[in-house]
Amino acid sequence: MDYDISVPTTADGSLEVKVNKWLFAVGDPVKPGIDLVEMTTEKIALYAHAPVVGTLLEIVVKEGEMAKVGDVIGRVRGA
Amino acid sequence: MDGYWLDFGLMDYLPAFSLQEEYLKARIEGRLPPLVLLQECPRTFTIGRSGSWENILASPVELERLGIEVLEVNRGGDVTYHGPGQLIASPLFYLGDIGINGNQYMHWMEDVLIGTLAKFGIETHSRAEYPGAWHGDEKIGAVGIAVRHGYTFHGISLNVSLDLSPFQLINPCGMAAMPITSIEKILERTIPMDQVKNHFRDTLEERFKITLRDESLEGIRAHLNEAHTIG
Numbered sequence: 001m002d003y004d005i006s007v008p009t010t011a012d013g014s015l016e017v018k019v020n021k022w023l024f025a026v027g028d029p030v031k032p033g034i035d036l037v038e039m040t041t042e043k044i045a046l047y048a049h050a051p052v053v054g055t056l057l058e059i060v061v062k063e064g065e066m067a068k069v070g071d072v073i074g075r076v077r078g079a
Numbered sequence: 080m081d082g083y084w085l086d087f088g089l090m091d092y093l094p095a096f097s098l099q100e101e102y103l104k105a106r107i108e109g110r111l112p113p114l115v116l117l118q119e120c121p122r123t124f125t126i127g128r129s130g131s132w133e134n135i136l137a138s139p140v141e142l143e144r145l146g147i148e149v150l151e152v153n154r155g156g157d158v159t160y161h162g163p164g165q166l167i168a169s170p171l172f173y174l175g176d177i178g179i180n181g182n183q184y185m186h187w188m189e190d191v192l193i194g195t196l197a198k199f200g201i202e203t204h205s206r207a208e209y210p211g212a213w214h215g216d217e218k219i220g221a222v223g224i225a226v227r228h229g230y231t232f233h234g235i236s237l238n239v240s241l242d243l244s245p246f247q248l249i250n251p252c253g254m255a256a257m258p259i260t261s262i263e264k265i266l267e268r269t270i271p272m273d274q275v276k277n278h279f280r281d282t283l284e285e286r287f288k289i290t291l292r293d294e295s296l297e298g299i300r301a302h303l304n305e306a307h308t309i310g
Contacts, residue, residue, distance in 0.1 A: 008229070015182055020128055033107070035227070038128060043210045044155040044181050045128040045225040045233075 003051045005074040007039060007067050016066045017041055019073055024056045030076055037074065039067070054078040080176060082113030084280065084291035085299050089163060092120045092150060098296075099169055099232055101303060106171055107228050110306040113176075114299070115283065115291055116169040117276060120161050122147045124249060127156035127223050134158040134250040147245060154233035156223035157253035164241030164261075166275055169234040170283070174226065177287060181226045185210060187286055188235050192220035194282040195237065195275070201265055209252065212237075217260035221252065239263065239275050 007017055017039040024030055030050040039046040050056075054076045061073040087095050095118045105111045124135055124147060134157055135142075135149060142149060161167060174184060189205040192212035196203045196219065203212040203219060212220035220237045238261035246259045262270050284291055294302075 008226070009180070018129075033104075038153070040128045040155055041182070042129060042155065043185055043222055043224065045153055046181065047153075047225070047227040049228065 001078045002057060003054075003076045003078065004072045005036065005048055005050070005076060007069045007071050007073060008046055008048055009069055015041055016068055017046060019061045019063055019065055019067060020045075021063055022059055022074070026056050026059060028056050030054060030056050036076075048073075050076045052076065052078045080113065080287070080289040082115065082289055082291050083294040083299065083302075084115050085117065085294050085296065086276065087116065087118035087296070089119045089121070092123050092125065092148070092161065095120070096152070098299070099171065102299065103171055103227065103230060103232050105303060105306040106173070107230050108306075111302055113173070113289060114171045114294075115280075116171070118167050119163050119165060119272070120167065122160075122162045122245060124149045124158055124160055124245075125152045125154075126150070126158050127152060127154045129155060130157035130253065134253050135248065136250065137248040141248070145245070145248075147248075152233070154223040154225045156221070157251075158249045159221050159223065159236065159251055160245045160249060161236060162241050162245060164239055164263075164272070166237045166239055166272065166279065167234070168237075168279060168283075170231055170287075172231045172287065174229045174231065181224070181231075184226075184231060185222055185224055188222050188224065189220075191279065191282050191286050192222075192235055192237060194286065195279045196220070196262070198278040198282070199262060199266065199270065201262065209254070211252070214260055214265060217258040218251065219260050219262070219265075237262075237275065237279070239272055240269050
């Protein structure tokens with residue numbers, strides 16, 4: 001099963017975040033509890049995790065690009 | 080809401096942050112209550128995730144001569160300076176408990192800085208375009224936060240009584256020649272750090288409706304060990 005990785009709702013809904021760095025590459029094994037992607041606003045760093053053990057399937061929003069709260073920025077395929 | 084208050088006193092940045100990360104992990108796993116960490120640290124420049132080495136104007140040789148360490152850290156924001164006489168506070172809160180998002184949390188922390196300074200009769204304000212606490216055109220308090228799974232870490236720094244000259248070696252928060260001030264500079268007298276911590280604590284407790292209980296480093300380590308055992 002595939003799972004969406006979205007900008008966390010803990011960011012302000014009206015605010016755009018920059019996808020600063022993907023900490024894993026497509027195809028890498030990932031798991032919950034380990035930072036998967038780092039996003040930033042001017043003064044806030046936000047981290048999202050994989051919801052399940054699996055592999056990073058797709059990077060939808062690339063490093064340096066902007067996204068809003070709830071936007072899908074990547075996908076993980078469950079093991 | 081109840082939590083712990085741990086004052087490291089003067090401690091190197093990295094060991095203090097290492098404990099912060101360890102506690103945060105146990106917090107995210109739901110095994111420990113909120114914690115507020117306080118510290119002063121030796122002369123250090125930290126570069127946040129929106130920052131750049133280009134905003135450090137001093138050469139590596141000069142930094143070594145001055146004994147200033149440079150660290151890349153996982154908070155928001157750009158470059159800032161930390162040194163003895165500056166209060167650093169890192170609340171490890173869960174935004175879901177408070178009912179606010181990360182951006183609101185940042186503004187609440189600005190409120191806490193402004194409220195703390197008001198207790199010394201110092202009038203400060205926030206600026207929409209440049210987060211922090213400002214006295215006129217001079218910055219006195221900074222915010223740089225991070226959120227993982229809705230749990231906050233990193234936090235604020237407040238200039239109490241310190242040598243401000245190292246700020247001239249950076250573009251603080253990415254701004255060239257940003258004027259910086261301190262409580263001591265404004266009041267023209269030295270204020271004990273403990274008094275600042277007490278006012279900060281009262282203001283934080285009031286703003287976040289939390290009661291903080293003193294805990295020692297040994298006590299926090301014991302809580303962590305207990306949490307690991309349970310986990």
